[in-house]
Amino acid sequence: MKKNISLPLTQEKVKDLHAGDQVLLSGIIYTGRDAAHKRLVEAVKNDDVPFELKDAVIYYVGPAPSKPGAAIGSCGPTTSYRMDDLTLPLLENGLTGMIGKGQRNQTVINGMKKHGAVYFAAIGGAGALIASSVVSSEVIAYDDLGTEAVRRLQVKDFPCVVVIDSYGVNMYDEERKKYERV
Amino acid sequence: MREVSVNLVTDQVKKMCQEANFKLSRDIKNALVDYSEKEESPIGKGILFDIIKNADIAESNDVPMCQDTGMIVAFVDLGQEVVLKDGLLTDAINEGIRQGYEEGFLRKSVVKDPLERVNTKDNTPGVIHYNLVEGDEIKITIAPKGFGSENMSRMKMLKPSDGIQGVKDFVIETVSLAGPNPCPPIVVGVGIGGTIEKAALIAKESLMRDINSSHPDKHISDLEVELLESINKLGIGPQGLGGITTAIGVNVETYPTHIAGLPVVVNINCHATRHVSCII
Numbered sequence: 001m002k003k004n005i006s007l008p009l010t011q012e013k014v015k016d017l018h019a020g021d022q023v024l025l026s027g028i029i030y031t032g033r034d035a036a037h038k039r040l041v042e043a044v045k046n047d048d049v050p051f052e053l054k055d056a057v058i059y060y061v062g063p064a065p066s067k068p069g070a071a072i073g074s075c076g077p078t079t080s081y082r083m084d085d086l087t088l089p090l091l092e093n094g095l096t097g098m099i100g101k102g103q104r105n106q107t108v109i110n111g112m113k114k115h116g117a118v119y120f121a122a123i124g125g126a127g128a129l130i131a132s133s134v135v136s137s138e139v140i141a142y143d144d145l146g147t148e149a150v151r152r153l154q155v156k157d158f159p160c161v162v163v164i165d166s167y168g169v170n171m172y173d174e175e176r177k178k179y180e181r182v
Numbered sequence: 183m184r185e186v187s188v189n190l191v192t193d194q195v196k197k198m199c200q201e202a203n204f205k206l207s208r209d210i211k212n213a214l215v216d217y218s219e220k221e222e223s224p225i226g227k228g229i230l231f232d233i234i235k236n237a238d239i240a241e242s243n244d245v246p247m248c249q250d251t252g253m254i255v256a257f258v259d260l261g262q263e264v265v266l267k268d269g270l271l272t273d274a275i276n277e278g279i280r281q282g283y284e285e286g287f288l289r290k291s292v293v294k295d296p297l298e299r300v301n302t303k304d305n306t307p308g309v310i311h312y313n314l315v316e317g318d319e320i321k322i323t324i325a326p327k328g329f330g331s332e333n334m335s336r337m338k339m340l341k342p343s344d345g346i347q348g349v350k351d352f353v354i355e356t357v358s359l360a361g362p363n364p365c366p367p368i369v370v371g372v373g374i375g376g377t378i379e380k381a382a383l384i385a386k387e388s389l390m391r392d393i394n395s396s397h398p399d400k401h402i403s404d405l406e407v408e409l410l411e412s413i414n415k416l417g418i419g420p421q422g423l424g425g426i427t428t429a430i431g432v433n434v435e436t437y438p439t440h441i442a443g444l445p446v447v448v449n450i451n452c453h454a455t456r457h458v459s460c461i462i
Contacts (some may be wrong), residue, residue, distance in 0.1 A: 125452050176417040177417065181417070
């Protein structure tokens with residue numbers, strides 16, 4: 001029932017993903033949240049983004065420190081809307097996947113439709129469980145930001161759900177209607 | 183009079199910062215199990231199972247349930263017959279936070295200035311509320327507050343004529359607007375009355391209560407029950423992906439207020455609603 005997706009997330013794979021699909025991601029993802037996004041948007045202008053944006057997936061997370069011997073500490077998603085105003089330049093430069101939690105604004109959704117990208121939700125508050133799907137973690141940029149630095153994560157069977165697909169279908173809106181009792 | 187060294191406070195705060203982050207309280211865990219049986223959405227059910235599994239992993243491995251290990255909110259009930267020695271109480275609490283977060287591998291999420299935003303790197307300072315009480319003991323409650331849910335909280339100065347319906351409408355509107363953002367299922371704390379800051383404080387305090395507890399006044403405990411039912415009809419569900427489990431508890435606190443006012447604060451917690459208390 002769950003779809004296995006190997007990364008990078010090419011346009012072909014993006015087109016095949018639909019809101020409501022439960023997926024297991026394997027491969028490389030990059031972390032970035034509030035402070036890193038501010039720098040990434042500047043980096044796009046200056047052409048010095050610290051990783052290849054084309055077909056990349058960014059995970060909105062600031063992990064807890066890892067205990068000795070662990071690949072990473074607890075690492076669930078942070079709320080995505082805070083990145084909304086800083087997302088379009090990344091989509092324009094090839095970003096195809098974002099993992100977070102919560103609603104996105106119309107600007108982001110329009111950008112996803114235009115450039116071909118998918119928004120996944122991971123379970124907020126399940127950081128200890130999610131950490132078990134991270135094989136390795138390495139800071140690759142903005143080390144001074146501490147937990148907000150950009151990390152390259154190698155993940156295996158990272159569980160998430162397609163909430164908004166590249167066609168603009170939004171599972172948050174669709175599913176809520178089904179259970180609403182007014 | 184009873185002399186107490188503030189060093190004891192540091193030790194207890196350190197332990198509580200870790201325990202609150204590692205261990206889901208029993209009232210919450212039992213509620214999640216109950217709701218996982220009742221939840222109608224298959225995805226929602228699966229999410230509730232995963233949240234319970236996450237709590238088990240965190241507790242058995244001494245790792246935080248969530249990477250957002252919060253900003254510490256501390257409530258201190260200080261007995262008037264206590265004489266504190268060996269330093270300042272506030273410093274001792276902050277030292278406990280510092281040690282607890284460093285030694286417990288907890289995330290440091292506090293910035294020194296809200297506009298310049300440079301991390302203090304030790305998760306201090308906490309937000310500390312003091313209350314003078316009878317007796318010769320100190321009760322300390324430590325509540326790490328994550329901001330995914332804090333950001334979805336709201337306040338409104340209603341008119342007295344808005345009455346109970348105005349309060350209900352504002353709570354429901356707040357939860358509805360929050361949607362999937364605060365990691366539902368949530369716990370909702372509501373403060374009604376007082377002044378602007380008092381309403382916020384009692385809303386926060388209400389979240390320290392067991393989620394199965396009821397307000398002693400019947401009209402308020404009825405309001406708690408009604409709000410919970412109404413919230414769970416919104417359809418938001420676990421993680422906002424649809425379902426009947428949007429909240430697992432609603433606690434309301436009230437305080438006398440001015441003839442011209444009806445302040446209301448809705449403080450939202452994620453499911454974890456972390457808080458631990460001790461008495462010294």
